[in-house]
Amino acid sequence: MPLSALRRCAAVLSLAILPAAAGAATIVIGQVAPYSGPLAPTGSHVGAGAKLYFDRINAAGGIHGAKIRFVTRDDGYKVPETVKLTRELIKEESPLALVGMVGTGNVEALVKERVLEEADIPVVGIRSGALSLVSPVVPQLFHTRASYAAEVEKIVQQLDTTGIKRVAVLYQDDPLGLDGLAGAEKSLKLHNLQLLVKAPYEKNTTKVEAAVKAIAMAKPQAVIMVSNTAASAEFVRQSRAAGNDAQLLTLSITDGPQLVKRIGKETAHGLSIVQVVPDPSSRSLAVTRDLQDDYKKFAPKGVEVNHTLLEGYLAGRVLAEGLKRAGPNPTRKKLREALEAMRDYDAGGLYIRFSPSSHSGSDFLDITILNREGKVLR
Numbered sequence: 001m002p003l004s005a006l007r008r009c010a011a012v013l014s015l016a017i018l019p020a021a022a023g024a025a026t027i028v029i030g031q032v033a034p035y036s037g038p039l040a041p042t043g044s045h046v047g048a049g050a051k052l053y054f055d056r057i058n059a060a061g062g063i064h065g066a067k068i069r070f071v072t073r074d075d076g077y078k079v080p081e082t083v084k085l086t087r088e089l090i091k092e093e094s095p096l097a098l099v100g101m102v103g104t105g106n107v108e109a110l111v112k113e114r115v116l117e118e119a120d121i122p123v124v125g126i127r128s129g130a131l132s133l134v135s136p137v138v139p140q141l142f143h144t145r146a147s148y149a150a151e152v153e154k155i156v157q158q159l160d161t162t163g164i165k166r167v168a169v170l171y172q173d174d175p176l177g178l179d180g181l182a183g184a185e186k187s188l189k190l191h192n193l194q195l196l197v198k199a200p201y202e203k204n205t206t207k208v209e210a211a212v213k214a215i216a217m218a219k220p221q222a223v224i225m226v227s228n229t230a231a232s233a234e235f236v237r238q239s240r241a242a243g244n245d246a247q248l249l250t251l252s253i254t255d256g257p258q259l260v261k262r263i264g265k266e267t268a269h270g271l272s273i274v275q276v277v278p279d280p281s282s283r284s285l286a287v288t289r290d291l292q293d294d295y296k297k298f299a300p301k302g303v304e305v306n307h308t309l310l311e312g313y314l315a316g317r318v319l320a321e322g323l324k325r326a327g328p329n330p331t332r333k334k335l336r337e338a339l340e341a342m343r344d345y346d347a348g349g350l351y352i353r354f355s356p357s358s359h360s361g362s363d364f365l366d367i368t369i370l371n372r373e374g375k376v377l378r
């Protein structure tokens with residue numbers, strides 16, 4: 001063959017090889033979550049936490065030489081948008097996995113409409129503890145937080161030990177709230193505590209006026225709040241203004257520092273919050289030390305160190321470990337199998353345990369309280 005023809009063949013072969021090489025050098029991870037609307041602080045902080053760990057990985061050379069590219073879509077916490085944007089992201093970006101999805105109803109819709117099943121794409125670190133997403137096991141979902149039922153049981157146990165008997169429940173009128181309400185009804189009955197009133201509010205709003213009135217009229221000793229940060233803040237503000245001095249306790253879906261920003265430290269003082277990750281300001285665990293060090297190093301804009309950021313960071317860490325175990329040429333199937341084989345992974349002082357029959361990786365729980373300075377204390 002003439003030399004010129006050989007050169008043309010070599011050029012064609014090199015062009016054919018380039019896309020594969022470029023693809024191998026990047027691992028795409030996606031997130032569809034609220035970056036606008038009432039839950040914007042939640043979606044953005046979870047995403048920032050995951051990205052913070054990916055920045056750490058990329059700075060160290062990536063995973064088996066491949067850098068992580070993190071892409072996000074803003075669903076505004078609206079279920080139809082979650083479904084639409086997840087389909088689009090999977091089609092347009094071909095992510096190997098998703099991370100930090102937010103909302104029980106939002107993720108339930110992805111399961112019911114078979115979006116995750118059809119793509120067979122793993123989702124790590126869902127911002128939901130609903131039992132409907134835990135049991136039976138959804139093959140694509142990997143949880144890095146305790147269930148809402150476990151959070152409610154933690155609250156009720158504390159109420160029982162302090163002698164409180166009369167309780168009300170505020171809940172978001174959607175699958176999230178109904179799951180938490182069911183857990184509260186079960187736990188309260190088990191501990192012989194009286195449920196005085198169940199007061200709903202509309203999802204993606206802060207319309208809690210009717211709930212504030214109904215609960216105040218019942219005069220409970222404590223209120224269990226199955227509500228997100230924005231709604232929780234408004235409920236606390238209006239309840240205190242109405243003279244309701246009941247003990248207020250909320251699930252981990254409320255972010256303490258964000259709530260304080262909304263209503264001030266004096267009004268927020270005394271609110272108890274269940275946490276599914278350790279204190280992010282402590283340096284007693286490797287995962288919190290790493291979070292603080294990476295935060296200083298990579299300086300995410302407009303984001304503060306809090307429990308929500310740590311939750312995203314933990315999800316990113318678990319996903320990265322799964323990618324390492326999946327090998328140098330990971331696929332969605334290899335990643336899912338690697339995650340299911342993660343029997344006792346030390347994620348920096350927190351242990352994650354998955355198996356084919358259980359995708360509930362963590363059972364960590366703690367109850368914190370907002371002090372007079374608006375700080376989260378144990």
